Amino acid sequence: MLPDSDELAEILVDLGVPHQDIEEPVRLSRRVVGDPETLRFVEQAVEHLVEGMGQIRGTTALPELAGAPEALTRFLPLYVYVAALPHVRAHHRERGVPEEVSRRTLADLGRCVAWYRRWHGTGGVLSPRWLSLHFHGELYQLGRLQFQRDRAGRWTSDSAAAAGLTLGPDDPVLALHVPDFMGPLSSEACDRSLARAREFFARHYPEEPYAVASCGSWLLDPQLRRYLPEDSNIVRFQKRFRAVRVPDEPEDMAPVRFVFGTADVPLDRLPRRTVLERAVVDHLRDGGHWYVPSGWFAL
Secondary structure, three states, X not given: OOOOHHHHHHHHHHOOOOHHHOHHHHHHHHHHHHOHHHHHHHHHHHHHHHOOOOOOOOOOOOOOOOOOOHHHHHHHHHHHHHHHHHHHHHXXXXXXXXXXXXXXXXXHHHHHHHHHHHHHOOOOOOOHHHHOOHHHOOEEEEOOEEEEEEEOHHHHHHHHHHOOOOOOOOOEEEEEEOOOOOOOOOHHHHXXXXXXXXXXXXXXXXXXXXXXXXEEOHHHOHHHHHOOOOOOHHHHHHOOOEEEEOOOOOOOHHHHHHXXXXXXXXXXXXXXXXXXXXXXXXXXXXXXXXXXXXXEEEO
């Protein structure tokens, strides 16, 4: 179910886990393997995770192990995803997914470990539910962007219909995600990712015709254009999309978490080094709110 210590360390390197966060889960893995209850928990979590491998179902939560020590709780999702590797890799091979795409996609596990340390100062896996997409054959990293096999939903399908496209709420769309720690969100990098996505999904999921890309993100909040120059990467990214809606409820901490890596520091203690940092902080300090709008564009 789980590899031995030496092999686990090598697997974690391949999954992009930062070197400083490899020793602790390798050491704790002996406790997992040596405890039948914990091992059975991992087995059941894997069974749930890989059920219907490759089907579009969206994110799914991993169960929690009651009474587990704090350190083990932080790394339990890591053991589940490592144990699920043979299943998702088999799906990738079945679909003809190139090994480099598979490797870079699954290395998002390492990104979530880096996020955890950035936010909490210790090892662990942040947002383990998010990784259920990667390890279920629903999301792929293709260059600068990530693309999730998804369904349109009512808001996007109605907006597309108003623009003259035939798109039902259950029709496939590519949900676009912008991963952290990947450098600038330049238009050139986005263009390359989109070109790869068009070719990739037509080749490896030909039964799912993707005519539309969608996105829901704080990056699409039109208020950012008050603060950022028109030629900034974020504004140029926004211009790709037709707006679907801006939700009624704000999510003020969404840009704070992604820009600063924490939501626990008072606004007056956050750095203001860049135009974006100043925009995020000053807008909130002046009584404004940030939102997570949705948008789409034709592929």
